[in-house]
Amino acid sequence: MSEFVRLEVEDGVATLRLDRPKMNALDVQVQEEIRAAAREATDRDDVRAVVLYGGERLFAAGADVKEMADMSHTDMVKRSGDLISALSAVARIPKPVVAAITGYALGGGCELALCADVRFAADDATLGQPEVLLGIIPGAGGTQRLSRLVGPSRAKDLIFTGRFVKADEALAIGLVDRLFPRDEVYREAVAWASQFSHAASYAVRAAKEAIDRGLEVDLETGLEIERQQFAALFATEDRAIGMGSFVENGPGKARFVGR
Structure with a gap:
């Protein structure tokens, strides 16, 4: 304890x-x-x-x-x-x-x-x-x-x-x-x-990692870190939920309802 x-x-x-x-x-x-x-x-x-x-x-x-x-x-x-x-x-x-x-x-x-x-x-x-x-x-x-x-x-x-x-x-x-x-x-x-209790947790994590790691390197390397994080999210349920909501409800009305 x-x-x-x-x-x-x-x-x-x-x-x-x-x-x-x-x-x-x-x-x-x-x-x-x-x-x-x-x-x-x-x-x-x-x-x-x-x-x-x-x-x-x-x-x-x-x-x-x-x-x-x-x-x-x-x-x-x-x-x-x-x-x-x-x-x-x-x-x-x-x-x-x-x-x-x-x-x-x-x-x-x-x-x-x-x-x-x-x-x-x-x-x-x-x-x-x-x-x-x-x-x-x-x-x-x-x-x-x-x-x-x-x-x-x-x-x-x-x-x-x-x-x-x-x-x-x-x-x-x-x-x-x-x-x-x-x-x-x-x-x-x-x-x-x-506000993050039901947010797209994988996307938030990826954004934090891209920003924090990007501050430690040159711009070109940072852009590559961002690209890798961006692409990796297409293998997650979060991406399917978020984009599905956008397609169904349209811009401005999409809501992420995750785990």
Whole structure:
């Protein structure tokens, strides 16, 4: 049983919920529990989308600094891949993932949010990569995912200075996608995720893989990835259902009613 990370599934939506007092710090145990929850969300057929959530008070305030402060260079060489692999397991979930951000999402917490496909935030949320203020840099994808999301200049500004970003600025620069009052963020994230409960799951997975893999390669290679995913869908029931609905109902009225 996980102590600090739970996967709660209802009507096709899994909530990957962090619950480690007081600040949802991502220590070694939490990292392993995140990795396990991400694998479970990936493997379960009854999970069609995932919500990342840290609770009403905050998302996650980052790695456990007290734990890291006692680590030597040798220790960190051995352990530096643990947080990366935990967060990458979330990024690799082949289903839509939305982060519901309340309070603080700092350091490793911000990096966890970056692993989602979209980010909904409370209008009083605060995000940032303040690692430089501790004499280190983001070590779990911040320098890579943040620059891909908001552009290298903005990422450098945030990472070099370590400054905190309020919700309105985060929305303006594309760090988050939508803002809501704090008590509505989780509900809105679940509503977004729920639309995939009966969607064309193979098509959604293929689209996510094509986009994510395409960001890592040149355009020509990306187009080939897209072509392969596109062609593969013609062997699925989803394609038969979707195109059958289009033929029967016409454009604008077709509805996918899948498994």
